[in-house]
Amino acid sequence: MSDISYVRDSMLPPSEPPGAQTGVVKWMRENLFSGLSNTVLTLVGVAAIYYFLQLVLPWLLHGVWYANSLSECRSIIAENYGPNASGACWAVIRLRWYQFVFGFYPPELWWRPTLNFALLFVALAPALFSDNLRMVRIMVGVVAALYLLALVCLSTTPLIFVVTAVLIAALFGVSVVAPMQLIWVTLLFPFITIYLLWGGSVWSSAMGLAGFGVLAVVYRLTNDRLGVVVATGVGVVAAILWWIFLAGPVAGGLASVLAFRLEPMDSDRFGGFLLAFVIGVSSISISLPIGILLALGRQSDMLLIRSLSIGFIEFVRGVPLITMLFTASLLLGYFLPPQTNFDLILRVVILVTFFAAAYNAEVVRGGLAALARGQYEAADALGLDYWQAQRLIIMPQALKVAIPGIVTNFIGLFKDTTLVNFVGLRDPLIGITAVVRSDLDWKGIYWEPYIFVGGVFFLACYGMSRYSMYLERKLKTDHR
Amino acid sequence: MATAENNMAVSDEVAVQITGMNKWYGTFHVLRDVNMTVQRGERIVICGPSGSGKSTLIRCINRLEEHQQGQIIVDGTELTSDLKNIDKVRSEVGMVFQHFNLFPHLTILENLTLAPIWVRKIPKKEAEETAMYFLGKVKIPEQAHKYPGMLSGGQQQRVAIARSLCMKPRIMLFDEPTSALDPEMIKEVLDTMIELAQEGMTMLCVTHEMGFAQAVANRVIFMDQGQIVEQNEPKEFFNNPKSDRTKLFLSQILGH
Numbered sequence: 001m002s003d004i005s006y007v008r009d010s011m012l013p014p015s016e017p018p019g020a021q022t023g024v025v026k027w028m029r030e031n032l033f034s035g036l037s038n039t040v041l042t043l044v045g046v047a048a049i050y051y052f053l054q055l056v057l058p059w060l061l062h063g064v065w066y067a068n069s070l071s072e073c074r075s076i077i078a079e080n081y082g083p084n085a086s087g088a089c090w091a092v093i094r095l096r097w098y099q100f101v102f103g104f105y106p107p108e109l110w111w112r113p114t115l116n117f118a119l120l121f122v123a124l125a126p127a128l129f130s131d132n133l134r135m136v137r138i139m140v141g142v143v144a145a146l147y148l149l150a151l152v153c154l155s156t157t158p159l160i161f162v163v164t165a166v167l168i169a170a171l172f173g174v175s176v177v178a179p180m181q182l183i184w185v186t187l188l189f190p191f192i193t194i195y196l197l198w199g200g201s202v203w204s205s206a207m208g209l210a211g212f213g214v215l216a217v218v219y220r221l222t223n224d225r226l227g228v229v230v231a232t233g234v235g236v237v238a239a240i241l242w243w244i245f246l247a248g249p250v251a252g253g254l255a256s257v258l259a260f261r262l263e264p265m266d267s268d269r270f271g272g273f274l275l276a277f278v279i280g281v282s283s284i285s286i287s288l289p290i291g292i293l294l295a296l297g298r299q300s301d302m303l304l305i306r307s308l309s310i311g312f313i314e315f316v317r318g319v320p321l322i323t324m325l326f327t328a329s330l331l332l333g334y335f336l337p338p339q340t341n342f343d344l345i346l347r348v349v350i351l352v353t354f355f356a357a358a359y360n361a362e363v364v365r366g367g368l369a370a371l372a373r374g375q376y377e378a379a380d381a382l383g384l385d386y387w388q389a390q391r392l393i394i395m396p397q398a399l400k401v402a403i404p405g406i407v408t409n410f411i412g413l414f415k416d417t418t419l420v421n422f423v424g425l426r427d428p429l430i431g432i433t434a435v436v437r438s439d440l441d442w443k444g445i446y447w448e449p450y451i452f453v454g455g456v457f458f459l460a461c462y463g464m465s466r467y468s469m470y471l472e473r474k475l476k477t478d479h480r
Numbered sequence: 481m482a483t484a485e486n487n488m489a490v491s492d493e494v495a496v497q498i499t500g501m502n503k504w505y506g507t508f509h510v511l512r513d514v515n516m517t518v519q520r521g522e523r524i525v526i527c528g529p530s531g532s533g534k535s536t537l538i539r540c541i542n543r544l545e546e547h548q549q550g551q552i553i554v555d556g557t558e559l560t561s562d563l564k565n566i567d568k569v570r571s572e573v574g575m576v577f578q579h580f581n582l583f584p585h586l587t588i589l590e591n592l593t594l595a596p597i598w599v600r601k602i603p604k605k606e607a608e609e610t611a612m613y614f615l616g617k618v619k620i621p622e623q624a625h626k627y628p629g630m631l632s633g634g635q636q637q638r639v640a641i642a643r644s645l646c647m648k649p650r651i652m653l654f655d656e657p658t659s660a661l662d663p664e665m666i667k668e669v670l671d672t673m674i675e676l677a678q679e680g681m682t683m684l685c686v687t688h689e690m691g692f693a694q695a696v697a698n699r700v701i702f703m704d705q706g707q708i709v710e711q712n713e714p715k716e717f718f719n720n721p722k723s724d725r726t727k728l729f730l731s732q733i734l735g736h
Contacts, residue, residue: 377544378581382595382647383571385563392594396585477585477627 062087065094069441092445093452096436100428100453103271109263111156113274115164116196118147120281122171123189126182128467131474133179140175140182144168190282197270197278199262201255207247215239228387267345271426273456278345280414283352287413288406290353291360292399296390298365309361316358322422324351329423348420356413360406367402368394400475407468411461428453493520494553495651495682496541501550503536503706510536511547512706520650523683525693525714528703529729534686537703538653541684542573555650571599574644578656580636582628588615588639589624592646600647607646614642618672634665638672645676652676654685688733694718702726 032042062081067073073089081087093100102110121143129135147168151161174181185192188209195205219235226234255261270278297309316324328347371394379389399406421430433449436442496518503511510533518524526534539545540552543559543566552559554569583591592611596602602610615621618638620631628636637657644652654673658666670692677683677696687693693700693714700717702710702725710717710726718734721727 372579372581374577374579374581375583378575378577378583380544381542381570381573381575381577382643383567383599384595385567388598392598393583397583400585475585477629 059086059088063090064088065090067091068095070443070445088448088451089445090448092436092442092448096439096442099436100272100432100449100456102274103426103432104269105265105271105274106269108155109265110154111151111160111164112196112199112262112265114150114154115147115168116193117277118143118150118168119171119185119189119192119196120277122168122175122182123186125175126180127186130180136179136182137175140172140179144172193278193282195262197265197274198267199264201251202260202262203251203254204247206254207251208243210250211239211242211247214242267343267425270345272428272432275345275420275425276414276417276428279349279352279417279420282349283356283413283417284410286349286353287356287360287409290357291406292364292395294357294361295364295368298361299368312354313358313361316354317362321352321355321416321419324355325419325423327351344423344425348423348425352413352417356409359409359412363402363405363409364398366405367398367400370401371397400472403468403472403475407464411464414460414464415457428456491520494518495520495522495555496684497551497553498541499551501540501547501552503533503540503545503547503549510706511540514550514706514708516701516708518651518682518684520682521680522699523677523681523697524685524699524701525697526684526686526701526703527688527690527693527729528709532703533706534703535655536706538655538684538686541651541653542570542575544575567599571595571647572649573651573653574647574649575653576637576640576644576655576657578660580628580633580640580660582636582640582643584628587625587627588620588631591628591639592643595643596646611642611646614645615639617645617675618642619668632665633661634668637661637665637669641669641672641676651682651684654683654687656686656688658687658689690718690734702729704729 033039058081062077062085064073064076064087067076067089068091070089070092073087073091077085077087098107098110102113105113122140125136125139125143129139148165151165156164171182171185191205191209194208195202215235215238218238219231222234223231294309294313297305298313300306300309325348328351329344332342332347375393375397376389379393384392418427418429421427426432426435429450433453436449437445494517496516498514498516501511501514502509514537526537528534536545540547540559541554546561547559555572557565557569559565559569582588583594586594589608589611592614593604593607596607596610597604600607612621612624615624618641620635620638623631623635623639628639631639641657657673658669661669666689670689673683673685673692674696683696685692685697697714699711700714701708702717702721702723704725710721710723712722717726718730721730
């Protein structure tokens with residue numbers, strides 16, 4: 001008869017795992033040559049990589065930076081590497097880079113987009129790294145240094161040199177002393193951009209800003225009696241009335257006293273990456289809040305708001321972006337009252353923003369769906385009202401889930417800015433490249449401009465992608 | 481389990497008054513003609529088979545569920561579709577859920593101070609002091625800066641209780657607070673609840689912990705098919721159940 005009673009008399013201490021299994025040979029045997037089919041695949045892969053490199057490497061290595069035309073490039077390559085050698089002609093980038101960057105912005109005013117680009121990163125720093133003050137300082141410091149370097153290279157008047165250098169140094173000082181105060185730069189950035197890039201009197205931008213002040217004051221006054229939604233609506237109406245009827249005359253009046261004028265610049269002088277960044281950055285930053293509101297609207301209990309949200313999202317998602325761009329360039333002109341001079345870039349920004357907002361709304365809705373019902377119930381049970389619950393409980397969690405999708409949308413949107421070429425704006429990929437290639441000196445050049453433009457786009461998009469990964473790691477608090 | 485003295489004062493003041501309340505999910509009649517009065521300081525345990533509507537009943541008390549007929553008056557405020565009244569009731573009534581429902585993106589301390597800061601408009605520092613006091617009461621002050629996901633189930637549920645207490649509620653609702661916990665952790669949560677009962681908190685508790693019911697409840701309510709079938713003092717209820725349905729239920733949960 002067997003005895004099933006058993007008592008452990010001592011608990012086992014934890015022990016080391018079996019001997020470390022490392023070594024290059026072992027790794028290769030496991031990962032590259034683990035069987036016949038794997039070995040064949042490995043060899044084919046190596047052959048393919050070799051073939052590709054043997055095509056591309058000489059072309060890259062024979063690159064010529066100093067030449068004044070494509071034929072000169074070719075003769076230099078032939079001279080150095082033999083008559084049949086291939087080689088890249090980077091000289092075109094060296095000589096025409098400014099068109100890829102600034103489009104047709106006049107050279108003596110290049111400092112304006114450059115300063116604006118530097119301020120963009122100063123404005124982004126506190127928003128991107130709100131709880132990492134060291135990163136804010138590093139970012140602003142690097143931007144300030146690069147801007148000063150750019151100032152030296154650009155030929156500007158001494159006055160502009162001194163004023164902007166002092167400005168950027170002051171911002172760096174602020175970032176050292178009180179980094180979060182830079183959030184004011186972030187809030188003012190849209191108006192700074194309009195003033196710097198399009199020029200004109202500073203008062204036009206300031207009165208545009210004042211419209212938001214009107215909104216805030218009206219909201220503050222009516223919020224208690226009317227509730228959040230109605231108060232916001234009334235505020236928006238007041239702001240729009242301000243912009244239509246009062247902003248112009250007031251700005252004109254102030255400008256006649258003291259103008260602070262920058263030379264006005266037409267939208268058709270914009271091009272290249274300047275254009276891509278103007279459209280991309282504004283659409284990205286406006287489309288996220290609109291997308292969140294649309295996602296909430298789609299889940300609303302109120303029939304009207306829900307139907308409008310669904311209608312908007314489904315309509316915009318169902319229409320190709322190019323159609324929207326044509327709408328921007330042609331149809332809006334018919335609908336708007338005659339003689340309204342509604343800037344083409346502004347129109348494109350509005351429609352690209354709508355387009356991105358509809359996509360973001362669906363991604364945010366996915367984030368909302370990932371949330372357990374219990375989170376809403378706990379927020380309700382604690383007495384938080386709808387907007388508090390959304391802001392403090394629901395959105396922080398839903399947006400965290402939605403980060404990869406949102407950033408994918410942003411990246412897609414940024415690359416889609418090249419489509420504005422179809423409405424006559426000169427994007428870097430098609431518009432500017434075509435301009436460069438139509439130059440007699442560079443007729444026949446093909447790969448180099450595209451590789452350059454592609455490389456810059458890649459840097460921008462890869463940056464966004466890395467930031468989203470950083471954000472996901474930072475926000476990972478659920479320890480699942 | 482520690483036996484609490486059952487001499488805690490029950491005042492004449494009414495905390496919750498439910499009259500002729502009915503509720504439907506679509507066409508399904510979940511709660512049928514529920515009448516119930518809860519005095520201030522009373523500790524009520526609600527039990528019954530699953531699907532009997534006991535959770536739905538206490539979720540109606542802070543309007544996580546809407547009732548279609550009858551009247552619910554909580555602390556002198558009638559629950560209607562008026563949002564102001566609902567928010568008022570919710571800030572006076574604490575609720576503890578089966579699955580804790582802590583906010584995973586906030587630290588324990590932030591979980592506790594969120595509602596006092598945003599709903600009661602209490603200064604952050606004061607809210608944090610209150611939060612640390614209640615964390616001490618549920619015996620986990622050292623976890624204040626961790627995230628909910630790093631705590632055990634029992635600890636999370638105690639945090640959830642502390643989170644409700646930080647709002648200084650006058651009534652506490654417990655919706656099966658121990659049924660998602662491992663056996664070893666049930667006791668720590670029940671001990672916290674017993675302590676709360678001894679301090680005179682008005683409590684409505686949906687639970688199958690009959691030991692808890694015997695220790696602290698003034699009244700046990702048995703529900704089946706959306707109706708109150710029997711209610712009595714715990715001793716009478718367990719030793720001398722009147723209805724056959726109650727007898728069957730008790731024999732099933734106490735049977736082994």
